[in-house]
Amino acid sequence: MDACLSALDLACRRGDRVLFRGVSFALESGKALHVTGPNGCGKSSLIRILAGLLRPFAGSVERAGAAALVDGRLAFDEHLPLGRALAFWERLDGGSADLEALGLADLIDVPVRYLSTGQRKRAALARLTGQGAPIWLLDEPLNGLDAAGAALVEAMVAEHLGAGGVAVIASHQPFALASGRTFHLPDHAA
Ligand SMILES: Nc1ncnc2c1ncn2[C@@H]1O[C@H](COP(=O)(O)OP(=O)(O)OP(=O)(O)O)[C@@H](O)[C@H]1O
Numbered sequence: 234m235d236a237c238l239s240a241l242d243l244a245c246r247r248g249d250r251v252l253f254r255g256v257s258f259a260l261e262s263g264k265a266l267h268v269t270g271p272n273g274c275g276k277s278s279l280i281r282i283l284a285g286l287l288r289p290f291a292g293s294v295e296r297a298g299a300a301a302l303v304d305g306r307l308a309f310d311e312h313l314p315l316g317r318a319l320a321f322w323e324r325l326d327g328g329s330a331d332l333e334a335l336g337l338a339d340l341i342d343v344p345v346r347y348l349s350t351g352q353r354k355r356a357a358l359a360r361l362t363g364q365g366a367p368i369w370l371l372d373e374p375l376n377g378l379d380a381a382g383a384a385l386v387e388a389m390v391a392e393h394l395g396a397g398g399v400a401v402i403a404s405h406q407p408f409a410l411a412s413g414r415t416f417h418l419p420d421h422a423a
Pocket of ligand 1: 252270275
């Protein structure tokens with residue numbers, strides 16, 4: 234898998250506040266960036282800019298390869314059983330996830346709206362796996378997960394990087410990355 238993601242001199246404005254300026258980085262295949270910083274400094278906004286969902290105030294983003302986003306929003310039909318909700322995306326994405334490994338195998342008949350916080354996160358990770366996108370944009374991917382779930386996400390990211398993907402992870406929590414670095418987004422809003 235070949236992938237590349239770069240940000241050049243990015244600035245982000247929300248309302249009348251500039252949250253950050255001068256953010257630049259380049260990630261080649263196999264590399265990851267862990268974005269940290271205080272509440273409200275703009276981590277989620279940066280992820281959304283990288284995903285193409287939010288226009289930067291200045292600067293530009295270059296992506297080589299499709300991007301997949303995991304954030305707090307679960308793009309599943311809440312009324313469908315999990316298995317059918319996942320099948321909907323599998324038909325569009327062309328790939329599927331190992332539900333046993335994700336701890337979801339026993340939940341396929343449970344309506345999405347009944348899933349717990351951690352189970353919803355695991356479901357989002359199942360969709361991510363099925364997408365087969367080389368660029369992963371993960372906004373607080375460990376939120377709601379138990380220790381085993383957190384270790385699973387770290388292993389998934391390591392495998393993804395090993396296969397030549399790239400990843401940007403916004404997280405308050407420590408995130409084990411063999412092939413990546415941490416980028417601290419300071420609280421510049423004024
Ligand atoms: N649509 C919007 N209009 C104006 N301000 C916004 C909008 N969306 C977000 N903000 C503000 O932008 C700031 C940064 O939000 P963002 O969610 O990117 O921060 P964050 O670093 O991810 O925070 P946290 O660590 O709490 O998740 C916050 O002060 C937030 O209130």
